[in-house]
Amino acid sequence: MFGWIWYGLDPKYPIRIFPLLYCRSYYKMEQHRKVRKPLKRQRIGTKASSLWYPLDNPSMELSLNKTLPCGQSFLWKRYWKEIDNQEYWLGVVDDTIVQLYQVGTLGPIYFQPIQSLSATSIEHLKKRLSELFNLHISYSSLLEEFCKIDPRFETVIKYTQGARVLSLDPVECLCGYLCSANNNIQRISKMMQHIAQHGDYIGQVEQHKFYRFPTLHRLQQVTEEDWRSHRFGYRAKYLVQCIDRLIQLGGMEWLLQLKQLDREQVISQLMQLPGIGHKVASCIALVSLGKHDEISGGYSHLAGRFEILFAATARKNVN
16 A cells, blocks of 8 residues: 655645655565666757657656655556666646656656657647646755755655656546545556546557546546446446536536535535545545645555654664
């Protein structure tokens, strides 16, 4: 299982939310992964300039491996190309399949649309990727501020450097967290892949099929029996009821207007939806509605656990 350490994007909320999503088993595994090499120069040089484009992410502020697989988005695929001994990520942004590559663990990121796009569309895709990773927020400034508030934060940084809160499509985010109850990332990813298959098919890359995430009206056509036949269990009922209620309230327009409300109002509004409790509402508000001062009460016990850990370490050092 994984635990999240959340620190606030707003320094006024020092013990609220900024993902330093600390997954102990995951980061142990990452320490033993093969170190990635930079792309060969010709892959990003003049001959391939129409293929690979720089995301222009700030140095040391984003790690794909600590952000994409940690339990925010469940549809990105990581794969290794033996032919060039490199690691890549594949995902869908709007209706475009995108391939991402990062030099090192915190270095420059390059993106490649699988479909042919115009120069204008490339710029739009770059903007959408920047929005996805919240690159307008200065990670280094936040870290500096957090370390001033609590010097122990420096102990955590080495495990979490480059982990960022994503900005997801609200419908995708809502479906993902509805599936998260009593579940693990691997199984949630399989369930989300099945949900995605109800959207328009885009294409296949490296044996992975990609779809534009379905609209609410498309999802409304799926029966509870179908969800149950794909092992959604008791979540099937809530998924059907939640989608029906959401459409009654106004669908995507209703979700997007929540961004204009303060976080307490957002939580209250989301909790009208079947299957959405305070914890799930908090996650949806954070990851898709821009409420970066929010933390789910379910994770508050982690703060106590780390207080005990730091206190025990301090006593050991004194002795």
